[in-house]
Amino acid sequence: MSGSITQGGTLDGDLELDCDVVVVGSGAGGMVVAAELAEAGHDVVILEEGRHYTPEEYGAMRPSESMRHLWRDGALTFAVGMDDSPMINVTMGRAVGGSSVLTGGVCFRTPGYILDDWAKRLGLSDLTEASMDPCFTAVEKSVHVEEVPVSMRSKSTLMFARGAEQQGFKLKPLRRNTKNCNGCGRCNFGCPHGAKLSVDAAYLPRALAAGARLYSECFVDRVTSDGGRATGVVGRLTRGSSRRKTGRLTVRARRVVVAAGSYFSPGILARSGVGKQSGQLGRNMTLHPGFRMMARFDERLDGWKGALQSAYSDEYEKDHITMVGLFIPPGVIAATMKGVGPKHLAKARGVPHVAVFGGMIHDEGGGTVRNVLGRTFATYKMHPRDRATMPKVVRIMAETFFAGGAKEVYLPILGLDAVTPDSLRTLDLDHIPAKRYECSSQHPLGTCRMGSTAAHSVVDPSGESWELSGLFVADGSIVPTSLGVNPQVTIMSMATRIAWKMRDRPYD
Ligand SMILES: Cc1cc2nc3c(=O)[nH]c(=O)nc-3n(C[C@H](O)[C@H](O)[C@H](O)COP(=O)(O)OP(=O)(O)OC[C@H]3O[C@@H](n4cnc5c(N)ncnc54)[C@H](O)[C@@H]3O)c2cc1C
Ligand code: SF4
Numbered sequence: 343m344s345g346s347i348t349q350g351g352t353l354d355g356d357l358e359l360d361c362d363v364v365v366v367g368s369g370a371g372g373m374v375v376a377a378e379l380a381e382a383g384h385d386v387v388i389l390e391e392g393r394h395y396t397p398e399e400y401g402a403m404r405p406s407e408s409m410r411h412l413w414r415d416g417a418l419t420f421a422v423g424m425d426d427s428p429m430i431n432v433t434m435g436r437a438v439g440g441s442s443v444l445t446g447g448v449c450f451r452t453p454g455y456i457l458d459d460w461a462k463r464l465g466l467s468d469l470t471e472a473s474m475d476p477c478f479t480a481v482e483k484s485v486h487v488e489e490v491p492v493s494m495r496s497k498s499t500l501m502f503a504r505g506a507e508q509q510g511f512k513l514k515p516l517r518r519n520t521k522n523c524n525g526c527g528r529c530n531f532g533c534p535h536g537a538k539l540s541v542d543a544a545y546l547p548r549a550l551a552a553g554a555r556l557y558s559e560c561f562v563d564r565v566t567s568d569g570g571r572a573t574g575v576v577g578r579l580t581r582g583s584s585r586r587k588t589g590r591l592t593v594r595a596r597r598v599v600v601a602a603g604s605y606f607s608p609g610i611l612a613r614s615g616v617g618k619q620s621g622q623l624g625r626n627m628t629l630h631p632g633f634r635m636m637a638r639f640d641e642r643l644d645g646w647k648g649a650l651q652s653a654y655s656d657e658y659e660k661d662h663i664t665m666v667g668l669f670i671p672p673g674v675i676a677a678t679m680k681g682v683g684p685k686h687l688a689k690a691r692g693v694p695h696v697a698v699f700g701g702m703i704h705d706e707g708g709g710t711v712r713n714v715l716g717r718t719f720a721t722y723k724m725h726p727r728d729r730a731t732m733p734k735v736v737r738i739m740a741e742t743f744f745a746g747g748a749k750e751v752y753l754p755i756l757g758l759d760a761v762t763p764d765s766l767r768t769l770d771l772d773h774i775p776a777k778r779y780e781c782s783s784q785h786p787l788g789t790c791r792m793g794s795t796a797a798h799s800v801v802d803p804s805g806e807s808w809e810l811s812g813l814f815v816a817d818g819s820i821v822p823t824s825l826g827v828n829p830q831v832t833i834m835s836m837a838t839r840i841a842w843k844m845r846d847r848p849y850d
Contacts, residue, residue, distance in 0.1 A: 345380070345550035347394055347438075350559030351581035356590040357557070361387040363844070364575055364595035366562045366610065369440020370830050371817030371837040372601030373541035373549065374481070378841035380552035387555050387593055389575070391602075392437035394558040397543055400443065401534030405671050408531035412437045412444060419605070420720070421629065421709055421783070427724035428732070428781035430631055434603060438558050439542030441603065441784070442830060446529045446651035446668060447518035447538050449487045450827035451478050452835070464822055465794030468803050469839075477835040477842075484548075485519035485539040487831070494525045496648025498697035499667040501639055505746025506655060513653035516667070519544070519830075520649075527669055529650045541834070560591050565598050565614040565813055571850070572598040572812040596849050601817040601837070604786035605720060608800075608819065609713050611790065616810045617800045626791050627709025628824035629722060629783035632702040633732070634668070635739040636675065637748035638760070642694050645669050656826075662704040662728070663735050664826055665742075669698050678752070680759065697743065701735040702785075703728050704826030711789050720786075724776065732779055733771035740766055754780040785829050790819035792836075805840035812850070816840045 350357070365376045368390040380386040393411065395403075400412055409417050414436040421430040435441035457474065460466040481487075492515065495503070503513045523537040536543060546556070562577040575598060579589040600607050608624035611617035646669055654666040675698070676690035706725035711718055724732075740751045740761065750760035756778045761769060793799025796808035801820055807813040816837040818829060825832055 345552070345554040345556065347550070347556045347558070349394060350557050350579040351393070351588065353579055353589060356592070357579055359387055359593045361385045361593065361595050362849070363597045363599060364389065364593045365599045365601060366575060367440060367601035367603060367817060368438045368541070368556065369435065369601065369603055369817065370442045370541055370833045372599065373439065373442070373545040374834045374837040375599050375601065375816045375841040376554050377545040377549040377552070378838060379845060380549045380554040382845040384845070385553070386549065387557065387595070388549065389560040389562055389577070389591070389593065390438050390556065390558045391561045392435070392558060394438040394556070397533065397536045400532035403531065405531045412532055421722040422720065423776060424721050424723035426729060426776045427708070427722055428631065428776045428779040430629060430722055431782040432605070432629065432720065432786055433782065433784055434605065434786070438546070438556065439540050442540040443532050443542060444530050445538070445540065445830055447520050448651050448666065448828040449482070449517045449519050449831045452825060452832040453827060456823065456825055460822060466792065466803055466822070474835055474839070477838040478831065480838055481831055481834040485544045486521045487517050487519050489515050489517050490649050490652040494523070494649040495652045496527065496645050496669060497643040498645030498669055499648065499653050499699070501637070501643065501697040501746045501748070502667065502699040502742060503653060505742040505744070508745035509742055511655060511657040513655050513667070516651055516654050518649070518651065523649060525648045527646045527648060527650045561585070562591070562602070562610060563613060564610060565600065565616065565810070567614070567810055570811055572810050574598065597812045597814065597844065599814045599816050601815070603817050604789045604819040605711055605718055607815055607817055608711055608789045609718055611800070611807070612713060616807055616813060617790065619809055620796055620798060620800055622791060622798065622800050624711045624789050626707055626788040626822070627711060627720070627722070628705050628707040628787050629709055630702040630785040630824060631705055631724070631728065631781050631783055632700055633735055633739070633754045633779065633781060634670070634698060634700050635736070635743065635754065636678070636752040637697050637743035638692055638695050638750045639697060639748055640695070643697055644694050645697055646672060658738060659704070659826060661734060662731055662826070663701055663738065664704060665699060665701045665739065666828070668700045697748070699739055699743070701739050703731050703735060705824045707788060707824060709786070729776060732776065733774070737771055756780060787818045787821040787824065787829060790815045791822040792820040793822060804843045814840055814844065
């Protein structure tokens with residue numbers, strides 16, 4: 343049996359389908375559930391709002407094209423900072439493969455102490471390291487998780503590593519979902535070499551081989567139900583970037599899996615009249631607020647050469663900080679530099695000398711998504727502990743770069759010129775308003791959180807809605823707390839676990 347991919351935009355008229363399981367969203371969570379269930383013999387339909395691009399197609403896109411076609415809203419999605427919180431640029435994917443297509447490939451298992459916390463505080467006692475191990479192992483095998491060799495570290499990362507050693511700590515190697523990676527450093531725009539095994543490359547072929555049918559450009563509005571059971575979904579077919587409605591979409595299914603990501607799954611549930619009883623729907627959003635630090639060295643680094651993300655440090659985990667290597671396209675670095683005309687050109691010539699590193703906060707949360715005038719609107723009120731951590735992350739990373747020999751460091755603070763070691767010492771970072779911090783996030787989690795009671799969570803430990811039988815959620819939105827590490831393996835492993843539970847349960 344072989345499945346099919348249909349671009350919704352090519353269809354005329356309405357679309358009506360019947361299946362065992364309809365999966366809404368084809369990202370890290372949804373695609374995994376779809377493949378696992380299709381391989382177990384279920385008739386699976388996958389619906390994705392974005393378009394389908396093959397790795398050859400997205401690999402040929404310029405970064406600006408990739409942002410237009412693969413990233414949601416051209417990467418201009420925000421969580422509005424409340425009170426003394428920064429404005430946070432929350433990026434995500436909108437295409438077959440979801441945000442998975444855009445990752446740097448970083449793979450971490452859920453830390454053991456996080457799973458212990460979920461068991462103790464949230465009663466999720468089934469999600470132990472031992473019980474999750476088969477799920478982690480299955481995911482890591484499917485997406486080929488491997489350690490990045492030191493030889494693939496970029497000179498940008500080596501500069502930060504040099505500073506770290508001067509400061510008394512060593513960077514650790516990252517693990518990534520890659521095979522035959524050549525270190526071209528373009529991962530965030532879709533791998534042009536088929537080396538990054540995002541879910542469209544690793545799981546979609548499995549789902550199709552087992553007969554799954556994927557429909558892209560299909561926006562799901564809500565879940566339908568009858569007598570307390572989910573019966574399918576309705577929505578619309580769309581065409582092109584205008585997202586113009588071209589027809590109605592109706593899918594009748596015996597089970598529904600919502601996996602539209604932390605920003606959008608709560609909206610689908612809310613429009614379906616499900617999930618509000620707990621008072622938790624759309625709340626508890628954690629983001630891993632992140633900061634990008636750039637530093638100028640005398641030596642030429644060509645920091646774009648090497649694996650985009652190859653090393654990290656958990657030296658400051660006790661302070662709720664994880665530092666992860668990264669790089670950004672040279673054109674984007676140049677665009678962050680001050681000056682106009684010849685002055686800017688002089689600065690931009692320095693791009694080959696720039697190193698970049700990132701730091702993120704293992705946050706307490708404080709985010710909410712809600713529907714405002716038919717659009718998803720997110721806010722984030724930073725916890726006081728995390729607010730106090732912001733200047734700490736910035737100072738630690740800047741000092742590390744200076745210890746490594748940087749001449750100037752560009753702090754992620756709007757309107758601030760490059761700092762030197764002397765000017766950093768006298769800079770009162772604690773009193774800079776949060777709104778001036780340039781903050782971003784790629785890891786929204788928790789808006790339909792999993793829990794052990796209906797009063798405190800949106801889905802039960804099997805991923806099923808407490809309120810509507812046969813409706814499951816399997817994406818980042820169910821992850822109940824911030825992780826302190828990049829989340830894709832956690833999301834894929836929790837999705838695997840949910841799929842296995844669904845597979846083993848007969849239909850009513
Ligand atoms: C730039 C970037 C880099 C990242 N790097 C890493 C990394 O290195 N390591 C790591 O662990 N994590 C990384 N992440 C995070 C990781 O990609 C996400 O946590 C993960 O993909 C989230 O999975 P998900 O299933 O919750 O949502 P997504 O993967 O975002 O998938 C949700 C899908 O649902 C679709 N959808 C939404 N609404 C609807 C609707 N109404 N109808 C139909 N479809 C809908 C969306 O278009 C999307 O394709 C990165 C993310 C980004 C954006
Ligand atoms: S660095 Fe490796 S995984 Fe990233 S885009 Fe290049 S080949 Fe692909």
